[in-house]
Amino acid sequence: MSDLLISEPPLQAIPSLCVALKNSDKAIMLQQIHYWLQxxxxxxxxxxWVYNTxxxxxxxxxxxxxxxxxxYLRDLCxxxxxxxxxxxxxxxxxxKWYRINYDALDNLTNSKGTESTNGEVQQVPMEGDCETQPIPIEYTETTHQINNNTSKSDNLDNSVDxxxxxxxxxxxxxxxxxxxxKLALASYKTWRKAGKDxxxxxxxxxLDSYLNYIKIHNVDRSFVKAGKTWFANIDDTYDQLPSKTTNSPTKKRVEKATDWSKRKANTLTDVSTDDLKKLLKKYE
Incomplete structure (x- = not known):
């Protein structure tokens, strides 16, 4: 069987929405956002609300x-x-956080020319029955915004990798x-399962906040937390304001050396002959 034929939960959109938006991709995107909003x-x-980059x-x-x-997101906005x-x-x-303006959507789909040719709303053919859900994507915020208080959410939570x-x-x-x-992974799993937030x-x-803290404060490598330590304390907060002090090296005070070339040499030219004889006599 070809890998290009349906063998996984497909993305979906009804034809009337595709017609109303005049773009099937935008219709699929809007449907997917609706899926995560629920x-x-x-x-x-x-x-x-849902949010993603x-x-x-x-x-x-x-x-x-x-x-x-x-x-496409900007156009829908x-x-x-x-x-x-x-x-x-x-x-x-x-x-950015997103929510659908359902009133505006109703006005759009109720406009003339948005129904299918036979006046009925028809779904795009896809595998399985109408309970088929859009394909879940990992590493998105909305993928994990599941209510942990219900048995259904518990089953979905078990599927998170x-x-x-x-x-x-x-x-x-x-x-x-x-x-x-290994310790870091264990800490992460415990933290993820501790609450819906x-x-x-x-x-x-x-993590981005901590990495930014390291950068703007020029933290020495020896003071950066070991991976196992950071993952055991994910909720810790870090100052994101740049340090007031600069990283420029401290200027040391340098004493100016004496310029002996400009100093008048001590000479004996001003000593009288008698004084010189007296001085020399002391050493005889």
């Missing part, structure tokens, strides 16, 4: 480039179908301090 625990101002979204749509994904926000805990984190997540973080850790990988994206953000 599973998100990020609730702000009464709305569910453009690069992480691109992993879910591998036939598109990152720039194309950015352009410009059309009022997506609403963006920034609720990141770190001020320097500019990862914590080791694969950990390895992607371990690759970013300073190579000269990669000590205790302990997501891969949060761990990545915490």
């Amino acid at each position: 599973r998100s625990n990020n609730i702000v101002d009464g709305h569910r 453009a690069a992480d979204w691109q992993k879910q749509f591998p036939w598109l480039t990152t720039k194309t994904v950015q352009r 410009d059309r009022g179908l997506l609403i963006t926000g920034n609720y990141n805990k770190a001020k320097f984190d500019r990862t 914590y080791e694969k997540e950990f390895n992607s973080l371990w690759k970013l850790y300073p190579p000269y301090r990669k000590q205790g990988k 302990n997501t891969f994206a949060r761990a990545k953000m915490q």
Whole structure:
């Protein structure tokens, strides 16, 4: 059987949405965002939100480039179908948060010419029944925004590849301090399972914060935490403000050497003959 035929959960979109948006890729992206919104625990101002970088979204749509994904997301925002926000805990984190404007979407799909030719909404043919879900993508924040209080979420949580997540973080850790990988992995698994807010994206953000701290404070290698230590304390925070002191070397005070060429030499030209005789007589 060809690997290019359906053998994995496919991405999906209904034809009427593709027609309304005049672009099947945008329809698939909007459907995928809706999929993750239904599973998100990020609730702000009464709305569910999901957040990802453009690069992480691109992993879910591998036939598109990152720039194309950015352009499509921007277009959906410009059309009022997506609403963006920034609720990141770190001020320097500019990862965009998204939610769907369902009222605007209803107005769009209720417009003339958005129904299928027979007046009924039809799904794009795909393997299996209508319960087929979009393909889950690892290493995205929304992938892990599952409610841990339900048995369904517990089953989904068991499918998360914590080791694969950990390895992607371990690759970013300073190579000269990669000590205790097994202990670090165990700590990471424990941390991930400890609460619904302990997501891969949060761990990545915490690691970026620590690496930035090392850089802006010019931390000596010997003082950088060993890998096993950092992963055992993922929630630690670090000062992100540059040090007030500069790293320029301290200037040492240098005493100016005496310029003997400019000093008047001591001579005996001003000593009288009698005084000289007296002086010499002392040594006879």
